[in-house]
Amino acid sequence: xxxxxxxxxxxxxxxxxxxxxxxxxxxxxxxxxxxxxxxxxxxxxxxxxxxxxxxxxxxxxxxxxxxxxxxxxxxxxxxxxxxxxxxxxxxxxxxxxxxxxxxxxxxxxxxxxxxxxxxxxxxxxxxxxxxxxxxxxxxxxxxxxxxxxxxxxxxxxxxxxxxxxxxxxxxxxxxxxxxxxxxxxxxxxxxxxxxxxxxxxxxxxxxxxxxxxxxxxxxxxxxxxxxxxxxxxxxxxxxxxxxxxxxxxxxxxxxxxxxxxxxxxxxxxxxxxxxxxxxxxxxxxxxxxxxxxxxxxxxxxxxxxxxxxxxxxxxxxxxxxxxxxxxxxxxxxxxxxxxxxxxxxxxxxxxxxxxxxxxxxxxxxxxxxxxxxxxxxxxxxxxxxxxxxxxxxxxxxxxxxxxxxxxxxxxxxxxxxxxxxxxxxxxxxxxxxxxxxxxxxxxxxxxxxxxxxxxxxxxxxxxxxxxxxxxxx
Amino acid sequence: xxxxxxxxxxxxxxxxxxxxxxxxxxxxxxxxxxxxxxxxxxxxxxxxxxxxxxxxxxxxxxxxxxxxxxxxxxxxxxxxxxxxxxxxxxxxxxxxxxxxxxxxxxxxxxxxxxxxxxxxxxxxxxxxxxxxxxxxxxxxxxxxxxxxxxxxxxxxxxxxxxxxxxxxxxxxxxxxxxxxxxxxxxxxxxxxxxxxxxxxxxxxxxxxxxxxxxxxxxxxxxxxxxxxxxxxxxxxxxxxxxxxxxxxxxxxxxxxxxxxxxxxxxxxxxxxxxxxxxxxxxxxxxxxxxxxxxxxxxxxxxxxxxxxxxxxxxxxxxxxxxxxxxxxxxxxxxxxxxxxxxxxxxxxxxxxxxxxxxxxxxxxxxxxxxxxxxxxxxxxxxxxxxxxxxxxxxxxxxxxxxxxxxxxxxxxxxxxxxxxxxx
Numbered sequence: 001x002x003x004x005x006x007x008x009x010x011x012x013x014x015x016x017x018x019x020x021x022x023x024x025x026x027x028x029x030x031x032x033x034x035x036x037x038x039x040x041x042x043x044x045x046x047x048x049x050x051x052x053x054x055x056x057x058x059x060x061x062x063x064x065x066x067x068x069x070x071x072x073x074x075x076x077x078x079x080x081x082x083x084x085x086x087x088x089x090x091x092x093x094x095x096x097x098x099x100x101x102x103x104x105x106x107x108x109x110x111x112x113x114x115x116x117x118x119x120x121x122x123x124x125x126x127x128x129x130x131x132x133x134x135x136x137x138x139x140x141x142x143x144x145x146x147x148x149x150x151x152x153x154x155x156x157x158x159x160x161x162x163x164x165x166x167x168x169x170x171x172x173x174x175x176x177x178x179x180x181x182x183x184x185x186x187x188x189x190x191x192x193x194x195x196x197x198x199x200x201x202x203x204x205x206x207x208x209x210x211x212x213x214x215x216x217x218x219x220x221x222x223x224x225x226x227x228x229x230x231x232x233x234x235x236x237x238x239x240x241x242x243x244x245x246x247x248x249x250x251x252x253x254x255x256x257x258x259x260x261x262x263x264x265x266x267x268x269x270x271x272x273x274x275x276x277x278x279x280x281x282x283x284x285x286x287x288x289x290x291x292x293x294x295x296x297x298x299x300x301x302x303x304x305x306x307x308x309x310x311x312x313x314x315x316x317x318x319x320x321x322x323x324x325x326x327x328x329x330x331x332x333x334x335x336x337x338x339x340x341x342x343x344x345x346x347x348x349x350x351x352x353x354x355x356x357x358x359x360x361x362x363x364x365x366x367x368x369x370x371x372x373x374x375x376x377x378x379x380x381x382x383x384x385x386x387x388x389x390x391x392x393x394x395x396x397x398x399x400x401x402x403x404x405x406x407x408x409x410x411x412x413x414x415x416x417x418x419x420x421x422x423x424x425x426x427x428x429x430x431x432x433x434x435x436x437x438x439x440x441x442x443x444x445x446x447x448x449x450x451x452x453x454x455x456x457x458x459x460x461x462x463x464x465x466x467x468x469x470x471x472x473x
Numbered sequence: 474x475x476x477x478x479x480x481x482x483x484x485x486x487x488x489x490x491x492x493x494x495x496x497x498x499x500x501x502x503x504x505x506x507x508x509x510x511x512x513x514x515x516x517x518x519x520x521x522x523x524x525x526x527x528x529x530x531x532x533x534x535x536x537x538x539x540x541x542x543x544x545x546x547x548x549x550x551x552x553x554x555x556x557x558x559x560x561x562x563x564x565x566x567x568x569x570x571x572x573x574x575x576x577x578x579x580x581x582x583x584x585x586x587x588x589x590x591x592x593x594x595x596x597x598x599x600x601x602x603x604x605x606x607x608x609x610x611x612x613x614x615x616x617x618x619x620x621x622x623x624x625x626x627x628x629x630x631x632x633x634x635x636x637x638x639x640x641x642x643x644x645x646x647x648x649x650x651x652x653x654x655x656x657x658x659x660x661x662x663x664x665x666x667x668x669x670x671x672x673x674x675x676x677x678x679x680x681x682x683x684x685x686x687x688x689x690x691x692x693x694x695x696x697x698x699x700x701x702x703x704x705x706x707x708x709x710x711x712x713x714x715x716x717x718x719x720x721x722x723x724x725x726x727x728x729x730x731x732x733x734x735x736x737x738x739x740x741x742x743x744x745x746x747x748x749x750x751x752x753x754x755x756x757x758x759x760x761x762x763x764x765x766x767x768x769x770x771x772x773x774x775x776x777x778x779x780x781x782x783x784x785x786x787x788x789x790x791x792x793x794x795x796x797x798x799x800x801x802x803x804x805x806x807x808x809x810x811x812x813x814x815x816x817x818x819x820x821x822x823x824x825x826x827x828x829x830x831x832x833x834x835x836x837x838x839x840x841x842x843x844x845x846x847x848x849x850x851x852x853x854x855x856x857x858x859x860x861x862x863x864x865x866x867x868x869x870x871x872x873x874x875x876x877x878x879x880x881x882x883x884x885x886x887x888x889x890x891x892x893x894x895x896x
Binding site: 118119120121149150153209312313315316330331332333334335336339340341342343344348351352364365368369372375376378379380383384430431432433434435460461464466467 | 564565566567568596597600716717741744761763764765766767768770771772774796797798799801802805808809811812857858859860861862879880882883886887889890893894
């Protein structure tokens with residue numbers, strides 16, 4: 001497997017391929033992974049590539065800065081420098097960026113690629129474990145189909161990192177996974193090394209419709225909240241029992257009975273401890289305020305409210321709590337709780353002092369053009385008097401989603417030392433005509449518009465007669 | 474129908490009722506005017522008088538009391554087409570009591586006319602018209618039944634062109650037919666049966682003498698009359714279909730049965746562009762449709778629009794999902810088609826002149842030409858650009874108030890945000 005990954009990556013140094021095998025020797029019984037070790041670990045490896053110097057481009061750094069006629073230097077998969085007159089190291093590939101724009105790789109905090117893939121046939125329908133309102137025990141990564149053609153389409157739109165979430169049928173839908181948008185036969189080969197998992201929770205209509213429709217609990221918004229609270233109470237007890245057990249062991253009690261392990265409570269306990277980040281689907285302002293109170297009640301943090309159609313009504317409240325709003329530019333009306341969505345929502349959340357606005361997709365179409373969605377939101381903000389420059393708007397699809405995913409120290413801006421997740425655009429990325437010319441992930445060129453791959457990345461699309469004749473995504 | 478139109482014309486007063494009456498004449502001065510008609514692109518002025526375009530040219534004289542709008546640096550286009558939509562027949566997408574677009578009697582009823590449910594006060598109308606959409610095709614949708622609940626059939630029913638001042642135009646009627654894999658549940662499980670059902674319906678219409686009294690029939694007398702009118706008037710049959718082989722079947726079927734066919738969806742239309750061109754069958758397509766969402770759309774590509782246009786096929790833009798809410802996004806979709814090879818003027822035509830022609834209202838709207846209804850938009854810049862906004866919208870020469878429920882919400886909470894409240 002390791003060898004195959006290297007061959008696919010095409011430029012894997014021999015030394016890396018020869019590095020020690022991860023799996024134990026075949027002889028003897030297989031042993032369980034060590035307690036506490038990450039199960040289903042990432043097998044993604046940064047391919048070794050020569051340095052890349054992009055010269056004299058307009059650079060939006062993701063930190064709020066715009067640098068004109070700037071160079072971007074990538075060395076060993078990391079951002080080495082952004083500045084002017086940078087020297088090309090030996091063997092560097094030099095790209096003339098004049099007239100072109102450079103941004104951090106785009107990040108989508110809300111995607112169902114792989115769990116609701118194309119084609120959307122029943123056999124691929126893996127996004128909602130809608131058999132119980134609480135499925136904190138399920139992990140989205142165990143549903144991800146890496147052959148979803150949507151991944152390659154998103155890559156052509158500049159998306160380098162994405163969070164795959166379970167659907168919103170359940171109060172607590174399960175764990176998310178953060179992926180690098182790279183081709184792999186396994187999701188482990190896409191997993192963002194070191195990224196925390198998320199916990200998908202949902203407010204409002206979906207859980208009450210799905211379970212109320214089956215004459216089950218919950219069927220109301222008050223039922224929803226009662227449902228979450230019961231879970232948090234149990235999780236608090238679980239943590240307490242574990243702590244008591246650990247204390248007994250520490251005190252030398254050899255008869256101490258370990259707490260029976262529970263996959264659901266493992267997840268909830270990790271969320272209470274902040275090891276798993278809470279991402280809550282929530283449209284209405286009043287429900288977001290309820291959830292913030294609930295988070296205070298149980299002592300955890302909400303990382304972001306997703307969809308957040310009414311975030312603009314409580315923009316200051318969200319900012320005070322340090323909670324991001326992840327929103328669409330213009331979706332509204334398709335359900336009652338989306339009826340008050342407005343085109344200035346993103347700009348208003350951004351305008352609150354300390355506000356954290358994110359443009360998300362929740363869509364295999366929208367993820368292909370997060371830059372355009374941000375462009376619309378920027379224009380509507382400017383129209384009502386907010387001074388939003390491109391260097392600000394780019395943070396909605398780079399640094400802010402990185403922050404909400406707990407990976408801002410690794411990616412999301414072009415600061416030196418970070419992963420070289422970089423997009424070179426043929427124009428201002430907030431133009432409808434802008435196309436990604438090149439997309440780099442960890443310094444490796446993963447998409448090159450001038451040299452499209454001879455065959456599609458997705459095995460599903462490979463060899464399909466209807467795509468003959470050069471149809472590109 | 475005349476009675477319906479009159480009632481609706483009265484209802485129209487309410488959405489616009491609070492607006493100040495438009496001046497009898499409006500002179501839009503010094504803009505870039507995309508006429509999408511014989512005049513091409515004109516740097517100059519547009520004069521609107523009595524609801525119609527009175528003149529297009531440079532240095533036009535303003536009639537007395539005309540409102541003068543400075544369009545320097547701005548762009549004027551015909552009002553945009555929002556595509557096939559549930560506008561005004563769907564208030565909230567998933568609320569069964571708030572949608573009127575789907576007939577679920579389990580019977581083939583081409584006489585089902587969804588325009589009778591049109592609500593000109595629907596919030597979606599103002600939301601989309603301040604985004605520059607001035608007309609759309611109101612369409613029914615056929616949905617499959619479930620369990621004991623009957624569903625629709627492959628003939629969803631009739632729709633028509635609506636203008637976003639709330640008029641239903643009886644001139645723009647169309648019949649909507651669902652084919653292909655997505656419609657299998659409406660036709661006994663097979664796409665092959667769809668032609669069997671259509672042929673039977675047409676036989677009932679065209680050769681009633683060949684039917685015995687005891688024969689099972691698909692259509693009611695009114696249904697037969699409706700289909701006959703569509704055939705005789707050459708009104709469009711809009712076939713929602715995506716797979717190349719299905720499109721080929723539709724083209725052959727329509728030729729054989731002498732129906733005026735329009736393809737909607739058409740994800741794989743580029744694969745049969747030559748046949749579509751030679752049969753003069755236009756395609757309503759969603760330019761953002763590029764993923765194999767089903768095995769009918771394996772060939773979906775962002776270059777569909779450009780390839781069809783290059784082959785000489787008439788194209789118009791419409792979102793695949795006939796939702797009511799965000800049809801203002803159509804110009805973004807058009808911009809993406811341009812980014813993938815479609816000439817910009819062709820993209821504008823696909824949102825103006827072409828749909829007007831396809832649905833039989835080209836004599837009124839879709840181009841800026843003297844005598845046409847003054848349905849036009851003044852844009853802050855390139856209308857295909859996502860950072861451009863509609864600044865003024867005119868329908869029938871009347872200035873649309875640039876307000877909607879969304880701008881009201883915005884202004885209420887902007888004020889609170891600026892006070893530091895917003896919590």
